[in-house]
Amino acid sequence: MRGGNLNETTQKRKSIEQKSIGVVYITISFLLTINLLIYYFLFQYYMKENIKHQLRDTAIGISSIINADELIQLRTKIDESSEEYLKIKDILKKFKVADQNIREIYTMRKTDEKDIWEFIVDAEDKDSKELSHIGDLYDVSNNIEIKKFYYGTIADDDLVNDEWGTTISGYAPIKDNKGHVVGIVGVDIGTKTFAIYKFNMLYATLIILFVSLLATIFIIKKIVGYYTTPINQIIYAINKVKEGNLNYRVSIKTNDEFEDIGEALNSTADILINYQKMLEKSLKVEREQKESIFKVYKDVIYSVTQGKFNLINNEVMFEIVNEGVSYNEMEIESSEKVAEARYMMNSYLVKDNYTVQSKSHIALCVSEAATNVIKHANSGAMQIRQLKDYVRVLFKDKGQGMDFDKLPKMIFLNGFSTKLSMGYGFAIIYKFADKVYLSTSENGTIVVMDFLLQYRSNEEEGVYEV
Structure with a gap:
């Protein structure tokens, strides 16, 4: 009965191994999650910087090909059928087709009105509703980056919302032979592409986290198990002694304090066995004496x-x-x-x-x-x-x-x-x-x-x- 109660209590009580695994696992999981979150946000930052770099490189590549003198000649919507317009439009379309992540490519220039610019050539097809024609105006008062095009190639620091949607854009100046800026090339990447990048990164982060957690569980169980196995052996041996099995011996070969405890436990069991034998012998003698006395009294009283x-x-x-x-x-x-x-x-x-x-x-x-x-x-x-x-x-x-x-x-x-x-x-x-x-x-x-x-x-x- 006592053995049953002891086993029941042991089952209800959490073991050192369970507690150790739990504490170490939670700690490592917390640190791992923090590191992955830092990695995720850093990756987002570098991903955005990489996109901006790609936008600037694409814009520079396009601006270096466009003939500034031909661009200057395009003044009204009538010029959209001119050879110069079609030539520049073909250049823009080739770049757009080459990179599926690009949503829009266009050219623009300043007007005499403050913060009002106008479109020149747009890579969109002529039947597209999003096509901007020569002379279509665009308010750049809320776009700080586009105003810096005179200082060189630039890109938006963050997503920009306008009538065409939410995009991040890169810009490069178009210069004539004298180095005068006559317009800019704008390259837009939409939120869909940006979201795909973020989703792929999040997915990769979660996969890494999941695999890391599984690996952490496996490694922790191995490490903690290595140290708790001798403890479990000692507890099992003690329970055996409590149940009266003094012949049980624990075998621990760890070359450390656990092995010393195991040897001490075995020595204690040997001492208990010797004491038990002495006690049994003493009880046997006492029992025989009592039986002898009992028989004497029994016979005497019966006779008397x-x-x-x-x-x-x-x-x-x-x-x-x-x-x-x-x-x-x-x-x-x-x-x-x-x-x-x-x-x-x-x-x-x-x-x-x-x-x-x-x-x-x-x-x-x-x-x-x-x-x-x-x-x-x-x-x-x-x-x-x-x-x-x-x-x-x-x-x-x-x-x-x-x-x-x-x-x-x-x-x-x-x-x-x-x-x-x-x-x-x-x-x-x-x-x-x-x-x-x-x-x-x-x-x-x-x-x-x-x-x-x-x-x-x-x-x-x-x-x-x-």
Whole structure:
């Protein structure tokens, strides 16, 4: 039963291995997540810088090919059918087709009105709704970067919202032979491309995080398991010893303190085995001595009482208390129960052919036995059993048992008691009962009294008032 409770408690209690794995895993996972988040945001930054660099390079490449003099000639929408317009448009379209990430390519120039620019050539097809024609105006008041084109190639620092949607753009100036800026080339990348870059990065980050966490679990379990395995072996060995298996030995080969603990545990088990053998030997000697003393007292008392008083062991007593048919029984827990015990006995005696004197003697024996159960054992039980030629009355108590050395005085001296269990009143019981059986141990005492149905008339006994 204890082993079961111990195992149940062990199952409910978290092991050092579980706690260690949990703490280390949470710590490493937290640090790994922080690192990946930093990596993710840094990658976003460098990704945006890379896009801006690509936009600037593309814009520079286009501006270096466009003929500035031809661009200057394009002034009105009528010029969209000119050779110069179609030539520049073809250049823009080739760059757009070459890079699927590019959403728009166009050329622009300043107007005389502040922050108002106009489109010149657009790479969109002529049937496209997003096509900007020569002279279409564009307000650049909210676009700080485009105003810096005179200083060189530039790109937006962040996404810009306008009537064509949300984009990030790169710009490069178009210069004539004298180095004068006559316009700019604009290259736009839409949010879709930007979102794809971000999604791919997020997806890659999550994959790395997931794989890293799995690898972390595996590595941590291996590392923690290496150190907790000897602890589990020691705990298992201790539980085995608790269960009484002193022959179990733990084998730990770690060349550290765990191995020392394992050896100490094995040595302790050896000491316990030796102590157990010594204790068993001592108990055996003590048991043999008690059995020898018991046999001497049993034979002497049986001989002196001519078989009237029988000192018996628990095995024989088991047979005695189960003979016959049970008439009635009761628990005895207080002094008030003494009168009830006597009443129960008298109720039984009414139906049998007992003399008044014998009834008085039997009732007196019951009173004495019940009283001593309360005085010396606190609680016990009484039972009446009917046999063929006699009635049997049993008393059981839960006291500390009797001292064999004082047993003769208990039986033969009226009023003597050791105050251990059923001492006082034994002389009266011995005098009036036809046969007495006694079994005593540290677990309590059982007294059985037999009374013949026909009381012997030739005995010289007085009448005791109850």
